[in-house]
Amino acid sequence: MTTTEVPSEAATKTPSDRLYLDDLYVGQRFASATHTLDEAQIKEFALQFDPQPFHTDNQAAEGTFFKGLAASGWHTAAITMRLNVQSGPPLAGGIVGAGVELSWPAPTRPGDVLRVESEVVEISPSRSRPDRGTIVLLSRTINQRGDVVQVLKAKLVVPRRVASAFS
Numbered sequence: 475m476t477t478t479e480v481p482s483e484a485a486t487k488t489p490s491d492r493l494y495l496d497d498l499y500v501g502q503r504f505a506s507a508t509h510t511l512d513e514a515q516i517k518e519f520a521l522q523f524d525p526q527p528f529h530t531d532n533q534a535a536e537g538t539f540f541k542g543l544a545a546s547g548w549h550t551a552a553i554t555m556r557l558n559v560q561s562g563p564p565l566a567g568g569i570v571g572a573g574v575e576l577s578w579p580a581p582t583r584p585g586d587v588l589r590v591e592s593e594v595v596e597i598s599p600s601r602s603r604p605d606r607g608t609i610v611l612l613s614r615t616i617n618q619r620g621d622v623v624q625v626l627k628a629k630l631v632v633p634r635r636v637a638s639a640f641s
Contacts, residue, residue, distance in 0.1 A: 492565060492567075493563065493564055493565055493566060494632065494634055494635035495597065495599060495606065495607040495609070495632040495633065495634050495635070496635040497635065498594050498597055498609060498632070500594055500596065501593065501594065502593065502594040503593050503594075504563040504591070504592045504593075505590070505591050506557035506561045506589050506590040506591075506592075507560065507561040508557075508588065508589045509553050509556070509587070509589075510586070510587045510588075511545060511553070511583075511585070511586050511588060512584055512585065513532075513584040515549075516529060516543060516544075516546075516582075517529070517530050519545070519546060519548075519549040520549070523546065523549075524546035524549070526546075529543070529544065529545065529546050531543075540581050543583065544581035545584075547578040547582075547624070550582045550588070550615060550623055551624065551626070554613060554615045554624055557588070557590045557615075558590055558592065558613060562590055562592055562613075563592055563594075563611065566632065566633050567631070567632065570630060570631040571629070571631075572629045573628070573629045574626060575625075575627040576625070576626050576627075579625065580617075580622065580623050581623065582615075582623045586617040586623070587617060588616070589615070589616055590613050590616070591613070592612065592614075593611070593612050594609050595610045595611070595612045595627075596609060596610035597609050599634070604634065605633060606631055606632065606633050606634055607631075607632060608629050608630060608631055608632065609630050609632055610628070611627075612626070612627050613626040613627075613628065
């Protein structure tokens with residue numbers, strides 16, 4: 475069974491509550507709600523998108539690099555995206571990616587309770603498009619033991635608050 479706890483205020487943000495490029499600052503941090511991952515969910519995702527034995531078969535997984543069932547990294551990435559969209563940084567225009575660096579330093583296991591901690595590490599107003607800019611958002615997906623299971627460094631396109639002032 476899937477469990478996602480989403481703070482009601484994050485899920486119901488209005489456009490006026492959204493953050494524009496001009497509202498953001500380097501060092502700004504965001505924390506998401508949590509998502510509990512179970513064995514059935516890991517296997518279901520893997521059977522559809524990453525059908526390797528260490529994601530789909532408990533017994534076969536014991537003899538692999540992971541020494542047990544592990545979620546696909548792409549599953550962890552999808553959960554991270556959902557948590558960021560539903561309860562992470564409330565960016566105006568949504569979370570629109572322009573590129574990423576991605577790593578999985580530890581496996582995600584059945585029973586893990588994941589949360590995402592994100593930080594704005596770079597802000598760049600566009601020189602050619604005054605209505606927008608980019609940020610670099612560093613997101614760490616962390617389990618209930620404090621293990622970082624994914625590091626995502628995303629370059630995101632974010633609109634400016636007063637685009638008409640630059641026309």
